[in-house]
Amino acid sequence: MELHFTKMHGAGNDFIVIDGIHQDLSNMSRAQWRYLADRQFGIGADQILLIEKPTRPDAEFKYRIINHDGSEVEQCGNGSRCFVRFVREKNLTDKKQISVEVAHTLLVLSEKDHGLVEVNMGAPVLDLPLIPFHPSGLESRVTADTINYLLPTKEGSFWVTPVSMGNPHAVQIVDALDKAPVLLTGPLIEHHPSFPARVNAGFMQIIDRNTIHLRVFERGSGETLSCGTGACAAVVAGILQGVLDSPVSVHTKGGELLIEWQYANDGKNASVMMTGPAETVFEGKISVPDL
Template identity: 65%
Template sequence: MTSTRLRFTKMHGAGNDFIVLDGISQDLSKITKSQWQALANRQLGIGADQILLVEKPTAAEAEFRYRIFNSDGGEVEQCGNGSRCFVRFVREKGLTKNKTVKVQVAHTILSLTENDDGQVTVNMGAPILLAEQVPFNAAHLKSKTEGAATLYELNLTGGSIWLNPISMGNPHAVQIVDNINTAPVELNGPEIESHVTFPKKVNAGFMQIQNRHEIKLRVFERGSGETLACGTGACAAVVSGILRGQLDSPVKVHTRGGDLTIAWDHQASLESPVMMTGPAQTVFEGEITLE
């Protein structure tokens, strides 16, 4: 039996926690799905919501390639809170001196900027609003419009809900709830995540609107369960609220792990990029042996 020794950094963005691995100076190509699961295990491993890989880019316009694995070992397309940790990591490790870094993810090139106050701003790109591109199968479902948003009725075990499917490079289903503290996140989250209408599964967002510039948010993430914060989920929720005519940019998003600020100039164009600003923090560094 052979073993692999890995250097890692533990980080978090508003409580959404990550294992960050430098795939430029060490070989990560032979790590298996079960080993990703072992690393993310909170009792037997390091523990994390997601594992972030820093790699050499394959796109000429990017400085780095950015890959994400959920705690269940599956690779996903995007992670907003992880993006902020990514730029903090590559700057702290001396992999770049640039304050604004362009990174290649599964669907696009992201622009990440570390601000003078230590906060990190990420250009998350334009939201994807067409149901089939989320992807979401809207056939045979009841629908209604609210402002500029199209909502769909989903029948769950505990009753029906109205949700707004949106992609921020990864799929989200946003619903408005009266009280974030009593919202059935643990009950409905897993059922929404794996619902047949979402062929690639989905992140289930539960949004409580406080005023036109402030919301509370909980997200049940596919492959990870409920996390303390979800950056792409915050972006999707704000986009949904603006389209519904209930929010105005910028919006402060209160998550259980901290606050994020989301801005979207939809009046200029629905294809305007969503800008996310929030914290990124290094917790500790270490080495671990994978059998």
């Protein structure tokens, strides 16, 4: 099968973006998705974004998010910005504000000036069963307006704040991000039994009340240069712990994101707003083998 694609990135978090409206991909296997994402034998990407027709009347598009390992996830902040640039550049819409269906929710995305895209990520999910997170047997402590939990692993125990931004995150504060054992402990946190759907492990260093540095070990993809939902989750966790104030500049290896969450004014139901770049790298076509 010959497949047309676009390679894009949002702050270094890279994607293969595919028009599934005008190409039939209904028979793609998990092995074929892994082949496309493979950096040695395929195109190479952290994740694949598959654009489809919506299934709900209030959405103009739908997109699915497929990890480097072929698994599918619910949400991707950096990918949502790339989606906007893709449908605009491909003339699939002439609107600058777009409603898109992702998993079981609706996102409102807006193209801004200078290549930036703003995404209304909705309110964070803090109800533990919905994250999902099962804290039974874990030590806990209250910090300002949230509860942190101590995750035991074979490499030590870590205080984390569980947050979902459409996908689950476990955020921890570290003193020095460049010395944090992200690659060692990230997989242990990702597969911790307290997170039955696995979890993205966030490592946050606080620079000041409006600035953080962040690394994220993403479930199914490993550490990425940037993670949009991870940036949102980290800011939510920091604000709930009383150590950050909105807006927050999030510095990742791949670039900078601006996260706003008006918790002080509107409480936990306030939407998280994310603004950041989205760029096209190249376009091409590839023959996908039967796998």
